[in-house]
Amino acid sequence: MTAGRTRIKICGLSRMEDIGYANEALPDYCGFVIGVPSSRRNVTVEQLISLKERLSDRICPVGVFVNAEQELVAELLNGGVIDIAQLHGREDEIYIRRLRDLTDKPLIKAFSIQNLSDLETAEKSSADLVLLDHGKGGTGASFEWELLRHWKKRPYILAGGLDAGNIPEAVSEYHPYAVDLSSSVETGGKKDREKILAAVAAVRSITI
Numbered sequence: 001m002t003a004g005r006t007r008i009k010i011c012g013l014s015r016m017e018d019i020g021y022a023n024e025a026l027p028d029y030c031g032f033v034i035g036v037p038s039s040r041r042n043v044t045v046e047q048l049i050s051l052k053e054r055l056s057d058r059i060c061p062v063g064v065f066v067n068a069e070q071e072l073v074a075e076l077l078n079g080g081v082i083d084i085a086q087l088h089g090r091e092d093e094i095y096i097r098r099l100r101d102l103t104d105k106p107l108i109k110a111f112s113i114q115n116l117s118d119l120e121t122a123e124k125s126s127a128d129l130v131l132l133d134h135g136k137g138g139t140g141a142s143f144e145w146e147l148l149r150h151w152k153k154r155p156y157i158l159a160g161g162l163d164a165g166n167i168p169e170a171v172s173e174y175h176p177y178a179v180d181l182s183s184s185v186e187t188g189g190k191k192d193r194e195k196i197l198a199a200v201a202a203v204r205s206i207t208i
């Protein structure tokens with residue numbers, strides 16, 4: 001995962017229409033929430049496989065998991081259904097080590113950021129990339145980005161409450177490796193074509 005322009009991930013695709021919007025907007029990554037029934041964006045493995053089949057090969061598919069069995073995560077990675085796994089639950093270093101025994105594919109670990117100590121924990125993660133979020137995921141709320149001014153230790157994905165309006169500040173002030181959006185690119189709980197296009201355009205229009 002190399003530095004350069006800020007990437008964008010659109011998360012929580014669950015319908016074939018959503019794949020059409022993504023293929024038009026061409027974000028760098030798309031996220032699929034797998035095995036999380038409490039999320040309205042949840043997809044089954046069968047749904048994931050058919051959605052992925054229609055996804056442009058110019059977009060990197062990311063599986064978003066919450067405390068999933070490592071065997072399932074590894075199977076989807078090794079089988080080429082997803083390219084990256086995002087661990088968005090209480091997965092610890094022991095969990096990651098065991099997963100590394102099963103796959104050599106890239107792993108993103110999400111952290112809920114309330115204070116500098118949470119950032120220090122993220123800094124030590126053995127994941128390939130860390131994702132800094134407000135809470136348990138998909139809440140539409142941001143954490144206190146000011147905390148990042150004291151922490152420039154490793155590349156990170158910024159998530160939580162991002163939208164086309166606050167992306168310019170997020171990117172130009174904090175230089176994340178990538179921004180990750182879900183709630184703000186929805187209308188009535190469904191992915192919205194215009195909002196996805198606007199969010200991708202907002203990131204791509206920034207030159208820093």
Ligand SMILES: O=C(O)c1ccccc1N[C@@H]1O[C@H](COP(=O)(O)O)[C@@H](O)[C@H]1O
Nearest residue numbers: 011039088137138140159160161182183
């Ligand atoms: O989006 C979900 O429903 C979700 C469920 C479980 C874990 C993570 C989830 N989404 C992640 O949340 C952020 C986006 O949050 P927001 O809605 O833009 O505030 C992103 O990292 C998603 O991957």
